[in-house]
Amino acid sequence: MKLPAEKWFEAVKKRSSVRNFLSAKLKEEDAGKLITFLELFNQYYNGIRIRYVNTGFQEVAKGFIGSYGKIDGAQSYLVCLAEKNTPHKNEKIGYVGEAAVLEAVSIGISSCWITGTYKKEDVAKQIKIDENEYIKSIIALGYAKKKTKLSEKVIKAIVSSKKRKSxxxxxxxxxxxxxxxxxxxxxxxxxxxxxxxxxxxxxxxxxxxxxxxxxxxxxxxxxxxxxxxxxxxxxxxxxxxxxxxxxxxxxxxxxxxxxxxxx
Ligand SMILES: Cc1cc2nc3c(=O)[nH]c(=O)nc-3n(C[C@H](O)[C@H](O)[C@H](O)COP(=O)(O)O)c2cc1C
Missing domain, CATH: 3.40.109.30 (putative nitroreductase (tm1586), domain 2)
Structure with a gap:
């Protein structure tokens, strides 16, 4: 599949992690666009798949107030799944998951990758996971609140998220x-x-x-x-x-x- 370079190059510049979302699941139209993209992009690598979940993020997220990982409002999310024995599965999950993130940005959807503060068992209650599959990460999806909350500013400052190494x-x-x-x-x-x-x-x-x-x-x-x-x-x-x-x-x-x- 040819990557949409111009669109995603713009998305790279616009993207930043959002932890304070409007309390809403994705609009049907936006979810539809993302699902269509995933159906196509899930064929990119054997053994790697990203699933869209319309609602239920708050039930699986386990952040604590004021700590890294507290994600407000988001209801929709993505689950990044890898089949056991897939070579280079972590790199492939990163590659395909970020493709979904950049496509989401292009649609107007904000996101935050989550690898720490969530419960895999609770994700498995919401979607069917095959026996030979691992959950590698989830990605919160939604619409950013206009005003950044103080707690989000604090988290961003702690992880210096705007800073990049030279x-x-x-x-x-x-x-x-x-x-x-x-x-x-x-x-x-x-x-x-x-x-x-x-x-x-x-x-x-x-x-x-x-x-x-x-x-x-x-x-x-x-x-x-x-x-x-x-x-x-x-x-x-x-x-x-x-x-x-x-x-x-x-x-x-x-x-x-x-x-x-x-x-
Ligand atoms: C693989 C991965 C896992 C992450 N896990 C979490 C997490 O569990 N909780 C959280 O609040 N942010 C998480 N983040 C967001 C990072 O803190 C954020 O991407 C980084 O600070 C850079 O900031 P930026 O995304 O705004 O550019 C994660 C990001 C990545 C790429």
Missing amino acids: LEELCENGVDSNWPNWVKTALETARLAPSAINRQPWRFRVSENEITIYIEEKLGKKDLKKLDCGIAMLHLEVGALYSGVKGHWEYSLDPEIAKFVKE
Whole structure:
């Protein structure tokens, strides 16, 4: 499937995590558009699927008032599912889940990825999960309240969500001013990707016609960092495509994640 580069490039610039939603499920028309997109995009990878749930988010969310993860108002949500034994399932979940997020932004829907503060057992009461499937994450969906609540401002400040590491920090050998434009745009677009607690675990190595993404070596749950990397991979590809460069991903062995190869 061809990624809608221009539309998603705009969505990357508009997107930010919302934790204070109007108390409403998605409008039928908007939900319909997202479901149509998911039916198509769920075929992108074998063993990976994103399910739309119209209502019930508040029953599965387990944030506490004032803490990271408290999501007000949202009722609709997405469930990111991976079949056991799917290779690179975390990266693929990140990639496909973020595709749904960017498509949602284009429709006018706000969102927040949630990997911590929810109960998997309660999600399983609301949708049918196959025996060989894992729930990897959920994504709250809704319409942002105009005025940001103080608690959301506090969370954003704590996780410094507006802050992103510089490309100098993220690229193995720093930034080279001679890089072609597509490389610079691809990296800048990846840099804006969301990640759990804004940790930005991805690092990049640029060589001729290739960009490798790998995880910085530090403690922490690796599966989730891989999911973050999958999100950055989608952003990177959107940036490359927006600059007119098509490419494909080749998965690598730990600790490297994958390599984007220009075609
Ligand atoms: C994989 C993933 C998991 C996340 N989990 C949570 C979560 O459990 N609770 C929460 O409030 N925010 C969560 N977030 C949102 C991040 O804190 C947010 O994306 C990050 O701080 C960057 O801010 P931004 O999305 O506004 O650019 C998650 C984001 C990602 C990508």
